[in-house]
Amino acid sequence: MNATLTGKRIAISLGASFMGYATHAGFLATLTQAGVKPVALGGSSAGAIAAGLHAAGLSIETVREAVLGTSLPLSFVKRTPWGLQQLRDIFTRCQPGLFEPSGAIGYFENLVGQRQIEQFKDPRLLIAMTDLASKSSILAQEGPLARAMAASCTVPIIFSPLDWHGRLVSDGGVAHEAPVDPWFQADDIDTIIIHRIHQPEGPPPWLLPLRMIHTIAASHHCVNAQWVADRTEIARLNGKQLIILNTTAPSPSLFSRASREACYAAGEAAARAFLSSASS
Numbered sequence: 001m002n003a004t005l006t007g008k009r010i011a012i013s014l015g016a017s018f019m020g021y022a023t024h025a026g027f028l029a030t031l032t033q034a035g036v037k038p039v040a041l042g043g044s045s046a047g048a049i050a051a052g053l054h055a056a057g058l059s060i061e062t063v064r065e066a067v068l069g070t071s072l073p074l075s076f077v078k079r080t081p082w083g084l085q086q087l088r089d090i091f092t093r094c095q096p097g098l099f100e101p102s103g104a105i106g107y108f109e110n111l112v113g114q115r116q117i118e119q120f121k122d123p124r125l126l127i128a129m130t131d132l133a134s135k136s137s138i139l140a141q142e143g144p145l146a147r148a149m150a151a152s153c154t155v156p157i158i159f160s161p162l163d164w165h166g167r168l169v170s171d172g173g174v175a176h177e178a179p180v181d182p183w184f185q186a187d188d189i190d191t192i193i194i195h196r197i198h199q200p201e202g203p204p205p206w207l208l209p210l211r212m213i214h215t216i217a218a219s220h221h222c223v224n225a226q227w228v229a230d231r232t233e234i235a236r237l238n239g240k241q242l243i244i245l246n247t248t249a250p251s252p253s254l255f256s257r258a259s260r261e262a263c264y265a266a267g268e269a270a271a272r273a274f275l276s277s278a279s280s
Contacts, residue, residue: 005278009190011040011183013126014047015224016173017197018155022067022260023249024050026267027195029060034275039188042126042179044172047195048152049108052145055125056112066111068260075107076150076159089160095132095168097160101150105162108146118142127152128172128179129164137175138164139182157212177224180231184238191241194228195270199251245274 012031014024024047032054043051049072053063066072080100081088089096117125117140127148129138140148143165151162152172161168172179178194198221228244235242249266253259 005036005275009188010036010038010193011042011123011180011186011189011191012038012051012193012195013042013178013180014044014051015178015194015196016045016047016171018046018199019073019252019254019260020046020197020249020263021049021072022252022263023197023247023267023270024195025053025063025067026264027247027271028054028267029064030268030271031275032060034271036275038123038193040126040183040186041123042128042183043152044128044176044178045153045155046197047178048127048149048172051125052108052112052127052149055120055123056115056145058111062111064264068257068264070255070257072104072107073254075104076101076153077103079103093160095156095161095170097154097156097158099159101154101159101162104150104153105147108149112145112149115145116142117145117148120145126179126182128176129169130172130174130176131164131167131169132156132161132174133168137172138167138169139176139179140164141182173224177227181234184234184240189240191243192235193243193245194231195267196224196228196244196246198246198248200248243274245270 028050041051041055053066077099079102117127127140129140129151131138147162147164151164151169154161155171161170180192180194183189183192232242247266247270249263250259252263
């Protein structure tokens with residue numbers, strides 16, 4: 001393990017980002033290979049996917065193949081009744097979504113089984129979701145892992161919300177880019193690392209669905225800038241070291257494995273740069 005990090009009790013939270021799970025997975029894989037073992041792991045949206053797969057104890061290669069394949073993103077739309085879904089949601093739901101994401105639950109169950117979040121102790125796990133109806137956040141530390149991973153990714157307007165203990169919940173990144181709040185009072189955590197992902201600047205895409213996602217992402221970035229500033233101050237007041245790592249990765253393509261491989265490599269590079277700076 002990196003000598004500078006030896007003895008530090010570390011928690012890592014992975015931020016929300018559109019299909020950024022490959023970048024987060026590459027980041028975690030490199031830290032793991034370097035001997036970094038967090039006592040706690042958290043995530044929102046794409047970060048919840050990478051955090052959940054890692055906490056479940058899957059091998060680095062198994063996680064890599066999952067995040068580089070097309071089955072994962074397609075699972076979020078494969079149960080969508082085309083046409084009917086859009087009409088039903090637009091006219092009958094308070095929180096309409098273009099796609100029905102429940103297929104992702106089954107996909108994640110094939111990887112992590114029926115395990116519960118509270119079963120994981122080394123590291124323990126924290127997953128963010130948002131209840132838009134009650135305008136409240138959920139930082140889940142118990143409940144079915146596969147459902148939590150899927151629910152944390154249900155970006156409003158793009159996906160219909162999923163049920164979580166009788167509540168319809170959406171993307172965790174709406175209110176918590178990367179869940180960390182319970183860790184500020186945790187006696188066994190000294191250092192909190194937040195890994196954030198940004199796409200390169202450029203013109204918005206011309207396809208309408210992608211432009212919608214681009215607009216949602218832009219609004220998230222505005223909110224998240226203030227969120228980071230607030231958590232930095234809270235960490236200081238609680239005597240915690242907060243490290244913010246920002247990785248720029250290309251926007252992954254749904255059907256291009258090469259683009260996802262580039263994202264994974266960007267996460268690996270970010271982790272290597274962090275380990276190098278920590279030892280200097």
